[in-house]
Amino acid sequence: MLTTNPFEPAHGQDLDGDTLREECGIFGVAGAPDAAALVALGLHALQHRGQEAAGITSFDGVEFHTHRAMGHVAGNFDKAETMMPLRGTVACGHVRYSTTGETALRNVQPLYADLASGGFAIAHNGNISNAMRLRRDLVRRGSIFQSTSDTETIIHLVATSSYRTTVDRFIDALKQVEGAYSLIVMTPEGMIACRDPLGIRPLVMGRVNGAYIFASETVALDVVGATYERDIDPGELVIVKGGEISSHRPFAPVSPRPCIFEYVYFSRPDSISSDRSVYTVRKAIGAQLAIEAPVEADLVIPVPDSGTPAAIGYAQESGIPFELGIIRSHYVGRTFIQPSSEVRHLGVKLKHNANRALVKGKRIILIDDSIVRGTTSLKIVQMMRDAGAAEVHMRIASPPTRHSCFYGVDTPERAKLLAHSKNIAEMAAYIQADSLAFVSIDGLYKALGEPCRADIRPSHCDACFTGDYPTMLTDQDEAVSVDQFALLAERVI
Template structure:
């Protein structure tokens, strides 16, 4: 992960972003721009695959979009009026080049490229079955399972083969697939991972977030519906609903942290939803203080909402430098600490002698919170209170978010009072799960939640086959060792 944020090791990382274009001059240039806007969703690697009359063309690289796809020679090597792209943070499979997407294979009836946002929760079981049938895998990514399922399907038409393949898959996926039959977009039946469609005249665009449409001047048309498959080719835009209808469960964390604030997710402005979250947080856990300080940058909208609801002034008590790249890893702890200060520094003249409320989006391991609270104390804060714009993260995500093992989640090991002592805050509070739903205009039903909130509640909306089998195997090995 290439990052300029020294606290990124304590954030949940979104898995990927996808972007596809049909019917545009030099489609790859549009895709490169769209991937720039989605860079926050994955910073380990990026790739683009295009299609023209001569066939498929691909370029994949580790690192950011900038530096890899802002060169004319690279874009010229990706000709065609159709292209799709991907930015990646690895959740399944290592960050090796063989896992960089879009993945491509020559199937019996032509080339097949796929870009995947999400995670297949039964990928290992499917992979073992496919291996026994003779499939030879080239990557360790769960996405390649989809390619092999399509390749080995007994259906005759490409769309039917894709439907057959996805019918065997569990988990979360938003997919863009490029074939000689057209550009195909598909979203899992629960709509866990986001996908939207836009248009510029006769050009059709698909993207993980609306902000990627904005950057190329496209008009947002609609979300790709949960369980919907859309085929775009010379015959037009056709929609299919090949899967059994299910109550949607879009990921609630898109509103808390993953999506850019200038995106619209589930028909809701992410910026406004985060301000609403801050306002509800103030109602639930208000405290007498002098200033509200956001943890930059993701805590800013919630802090604004908290300040407006509480009447306490919003101030930039932590200043982030946006012009510092990766610092050299130094062997000395003292020098490493100075490297952190290059990127985030307390606004000491503002902080000294004040009672402050720090607003952050989440607590994962707690390492970020420890550092930030200490930064405020070193700057002379009289009291440091922390308020979190999401409920305690007590469970791992298996739908494409890189979550630590549950044993490493602070909220899974401690209650809120113990967490406050651990991070050395005068007080700590989280928004309630009911308050989070209320901030998004919903009322949570425990019997039928409207969103995937498993990282907070442990209520997983799909089977977790691989995880269940892993636990069974581990229990069997433990029993065997005891015996």
């Protein structure tokens, strides 16, 4: 779910934006007496996918009810006075990070509109890569936008479609968009859950007490006691209407390309993705990293928490002891006031602190999931040296991130990615590590139990590593063209 210009860096990121972050998590319930309460529980389990805002919309058979708020699910949806108005047996919810543009209540989802066919609520995980062009065309035709979200583009496409039924209008809208989307839609007729034809963003289905559940990850099904049924297939629309479920496949079949970074970082380790345990895959990536990039050392230390499963795999494969050499505080939020640059640069110590007694005098291997700008890695390496580490080696459980993501991941612009401008030796020097290595792209696929990437048509979207984008990037191409024109004009002048 994108806001405003998709080609500007995100704002307000902690630690200089040195993380890759999934923007959204979605959760829907159809056919439960307390649907909104189940949605609130499900969103708790998906909080890691979006921590700036949350919203829930319910339908009681006559009216739609919505509550949206900035901040976490807890604190916004844990009070009776908030939950009681969210009546109905159907509800959907959303947690989000902002990508670009304003962090404002008008962009918090689910988005809702009154269409000619009735109420229409939508929750979206992903990015529409031609949203800017579609928006311009819609505005010229008279559409009035109430948000800066690309998700609203879908609402206007539905509203202006010439097809008769809501489902046909929705399909018509989706056939005009490019990019990545997992969607949960509520109408007076029922609930629709769908994925884009490539299945870039995840969506699963479960059952509990006769109700149908849709969620970004299986861990959210676990929290509400639902049984996992299956993944929503790429390009599939599942419609729940009057307690009955039907499946529709309106798009031409293509080879799926789900996001490979779900395994590296985004999904919770206790989730199952495409029948694979995320935790098991991350351990396998760490083991593969140990095979590809061994080094003599005394300890394997994860950068918590995302580096922990890979560090366990590395330690088991290498025979080097695994230890918690960095202790993470779980009570530091993104709203911490940093009044000066001196205090701001101490921010990493609020979140991570060295286990000095363990680290002192040791040769250590730090395991992390990725390097984005490199600023956090530099601070972590320096923290280990300040704690007395004799050597600090860095091993990364993904290939170098050289390209921006346009499919729903909070990525800095390409020029600010450390791996875009530096080779591995230069990156090692920048973060001041004794050595640095990344798992290879083929090693990453091997950890997934798949053939080397070079031997097959890629089975996942790995564009952030390879630059191989599986869809058209209309807005990106147009933005580049405008920039090139402006540069040419400057030279002519």
